[in-house]
Amino acid sequence: MAELHGEEKRVVVVGGGVGGSLIAKNLQNHADVFLIDSKEYFEIPWTSLRSRVEPSFAERTIINQADYLPNARVVTSAATNITENEVQTAQGRLIAYDYLDVATGHPGDGAYTKAQKLSYYQAEYEKIKSSNSILAIGGGPTGVELAGEIITDFPDKKVTLVHRGSRLLEFIGEKAGKKALDWLTSKKVEVILGQSVKLDSESDGVYETSGGEKIRADCHFLCVGNPIGSSWLKETCLKDNLDANGRLMVDSKLRVKGHKNIFAIGDVTDIPELKQGYLAQAHAAVAAKNLKLLIKGQNESKLSSYKPASPLAFVSLGRKEGIAQAMCITMSGRIPGIIKSGDLFVGRSRRQLGLKSA
Numbered sequence: 408m409a410e411l412h413g414e415e416k417r418v419v420v421v422g423g424g425v426g427g428s429l430i431a432k433n434l435q436n437h438a439d440v441f442l443i444d445s446k447e448y449f450e451i452p453w454t455s456l457r458s459r460v461e462p463s464f465a466e467r468t469i470i471n472q473a474d475y476l477p478n479a480r481v482v483t484s485a486a487t488n489i490t491e492n493e494v495q496t497a498q499g500r501l502i503a504y505d506y507l508d509v510a511t512g513h514p515g516d517g518a519y520t521k522a523q524k525l526s527y528y529q530a531e532y533e534k535i536k537s538s539n540s541i542l543a544i545g546g547g548p549t550g551v552e553l554a555g556e557i558i559t560d561f562p563d564k565k566v567t568l569v570h571r572g573s574r575l576l577e578f579i580g581e582k583a584g585k586k587a588l589d590w591l592t593s594k595k596v597e598v599i600l601g602q603s604v605k606l607d608s609e610s611d612g613v614y615e616t617s618g619g620e621k622i623r624a625d626c627h628f629l630c631v632g633n634p635i636g637s638s639w640l641k642e643t644c645l646k647d648n649l650d651a652n653g654r655l656m657v658d659s660k661l662r663v664k665g666h667k668n669i670f671a672i673g674d675v676t677d678i679p680e681l682k683q684g685y686l687a688q689a690h691a692a693v694a695a696k697n698l699k700l701l702i703k704g705q706n707e708s709k710l711s712s713y714k715p716a717s718p719l720a721f722v723s724l725g726r727k728e729g730i731a732q733a734m735c736i737t738m739s740g741r742i743p744g745i746i747k748s749g750d751l752f753v754g755r756s757r758r759q760l761g762l763k764s765a
């Protein structure tokens with residue numbers, strides 16, 4: 408039986424990542440809010456590469472959900488099903504809702520508590536420290552940023568980056584990819600493009616590529632794209648709202664098409680724009696505003712619309728430099744570094760949740 412609720416409207420947020428954390432925070436004093444996430448904490452996702460070379464950095468970037476949600480209820484369990492009026496969790500809980508917001512951008516990586524994630528980063532750090540040669544597989548933002556972090560903090564290590572595509576950073580423009588390549592090679596990172604690594608070929612620390620090259624590495628990191636967190640929706644009442652890429656189709660008010668009380672925000676949606684955390688936060692602001700209006704019984708004509716944003720992306724290159732692409736302008740060096748690479752937007756992200764930046 409679904410857990411009953413009182414007079415106050417209930418909003419259930421599934422996914423406490425970049426977008427979901429903010430919407431739950433914004434609504435906690437306006438409704439009976441439940442936040443369901445498979446782990447106890449929110450982690451600022453793009454900081455995970457820095458945390459591998461500096462594990463103490465993660466103390467500020469991993470935030471227990473309960474710390475910024477004193478007036479909401481946090482449920483630590485994966486959501487497994489949705490019906491028209493309730494959400495089911497892996498632990499078998501049924502949580503009724505008046506309004507639902509799906510924000511499951513990408514699935515977690517298995518660590519359940521902050522302590523587990525901190526020890527994971529400590530182990531990753533030890534792995535890097537004790538290796539002379541390191542192989543990063545994948546030349547998207549994760550592979551580029553990880554190679555940048557390692558070569559900055561451990562300039563004497565031999566770092567090789569292998570990418571199956573013909574250029575780095577394919578999610579943004581060619582110039583950005585070229586600037587990343589130039590920066591990495593200037594730091595003596597070996598970049599191999601147009602080849603993939605046969606992972607099962609590894610023998611005595613030697614990896615073979617699809618082009619027959621042999622790469623010696625004491626350890627490797629798989630930096631390939633994170634899957635979309637929507638596979639769990641395939642058997643739910645939203646199964647017909649997934650597009651061919653597994654993204655939830657939303658209308659301009661950020662409601663799942665055809666559902667008046669179900670919203671979706673962040674990377675899980677089909678909004679035609681770059682998948683970026685600051686945009687997931689912008690979605691959260693619009694959806695929270697709309698939810699507040701609906702909770703107060705306001706007319707639907709008052710709901711705000713979300714307009715897809717033009718491309719803006721930052722890629723860090725170590726602690727001081729970076730690459731920025733805004734519309735069709737690409738810039739690299741110290742300025743993008745000052746904007747992103749120093750603190751990786753951690754202070755700002757913490758303040759948005761009402762926490763001290765330090």
Ligand SMILES: Cc1cc2nc3c(=O)[nH]c(=O)nc-3n(C[C@H](O)[C@H](O)[C@H](O)COP(=O)(O)OP(=O)(O)OC[C@H]3O[C@@H](n4cnc5c(N)ncnc54)[C@H](O)[C@@H]3O)c2cc1C
Pocket residue numbers: 421422423424425426427443444445446449452453484485486487510511512513514515548549552636639672673674675682683684685686687721722747
């Ligand atoms: C290397 C890298 C660098 C980046 N740099 C930037 C940057 O500089 N600026 C920027 O704005 N963006 C950046 N991004 C993109 C940004 O991280 C994503 O766009 C953002 O995390 C999307 O937010 P979200 O809320 O949609 O999903 P997420 O932040 O992925 O959160 C999803 C949450 O849902 C939970 N979840 C998933 N499935 C379930 C389930 N079934 N039940 C319960 N919980 C579930 C997960 O545990 C997670 O907490 C970067 C990404 C990468 C990989």
